Amino acid sequence: MSRNQRYDRQTIMPEIGTAGQEKLAAARVLVVGAGGLGCPVLLYLAGAGVGTIGIIDYDQVDESNLQRQVLFTSGDAGEMKATVARDRLLHLNPGIAVNSYTEELTDKNVIGLFSDYDIIVDGTDNFPAKFLINDAAVKMGKPVIYGAIQGFDGQVSVFDAGSGPCYRCLHPKIPEGVVLNCAEAGVIGALAGIIGSMQAAEAIKYIVKDASFAPLTGKLWMIDARTMETRIIKVPKRPDCPVCSRPPEEIPLESSSPVCFIATAGEIACDDLVLQDAVLVDVRELPEWSAGHIEGAVHLPLSALQKNLNVFSPPGNGKSCIFYCQRGARSRKAADMLLNAGFSNLYSLKGGFEAWRALNKDTPSR
Secondary structure, rough: OHHHHHHHHOOOOOOOOHHHHHHHHHHHEEEEEOOOOEEEEEEHHHHHHHOOOEOOOEEEEEEOOOOOOOOOOOOOOOEEEEHHHHHHHHHHHOOOOOEEOOOOOOOHHHHHHHHOOOOOEEOOOOOHHHHHHHHHHHHHHOEEEEEEEEEEEEEEEEEEOOOOOHHHHOOOOOOOOOOHHHHHHOOHHHHHHHHHHHHHHHHHHHHHHOOOOOOEEEEEEEEEOOOOEEEEEEOOOOOOHHHHHHHHHOOOOOOOOOOOOOOEEEEEEEEHHHHHEHHHHEEEOHHHHHHHOOOOEEOHHHHHHHHHHHHHHOOOOOOEEEEEEOOOOOHHHHHHHHHOOOOOOEEEOOOOOHHHHHHOOOOOOO
């Protein structure tokens, strides 16, 4: 197959064309993690003709991986993921170069591994790895194509500290008391394909840089695969960010043991509400609030939070915030969004306003 035949379905697009294909051929992209996210990223980058692809993964293929890690087969069990992935990509596209690194990414080797690549794709599933990837990329002036999944929830963003925020602007530190174990939390395999494919698309957009492209820099795309509801929230660059506000030479690098990345809010039962020294936040829309709300609550619609997380002001004094909506779904989303933006002590009222009203029939709502 000729080069023109292989890529003609994308080169006929005016946004890519021959010039864009040449940019892809010259690009060097490093994918950290050949797991649920890394597999679709690798397949689509190789298929698109990215000239040099690096794969970092020190893990072996396990049968439990096959539900979502579509580069591998049952016969690969026990083999190194990075090595198997390299061979599969070269079989898919012999015209590219693929480098495999069967070692753990640490503060000792990250600079050397990143130095040969232009773009870093984060396919990891834990906070310490994401922090290390982010901190090294900021230090070296390289963009990170970020993705994360857990259960039915997924996220994608582009962190390019030269033109926007970094991952630490979103998560300055690991939220306390809200981290689930990755194996216990689980993930739907198809969602890994969705998020990984979007990461590949963002990487291709970043490489080609057509004027019509709007990358996810400064934005966090989120999906709830239960309902297929998607939303984009703005991620501002923090002037006090512990990483990108510093000169590159002052950014420290740390390695640590992994924990799972997505923060999930706990729920407070209506029976226990009176025992809580907390601020109540009603995230319903104005007509719902006006029709009746819990006395003493603050009104902050979910729609306003989705547009700008900065409209939320934590209460301080160590107090918790308990969010509520009509039945509990929107309040969980609001609390989860803010937890994943680095806030803490946030909860959702189980059953929402309807559960509270059923329990407090003799108490008038305001």
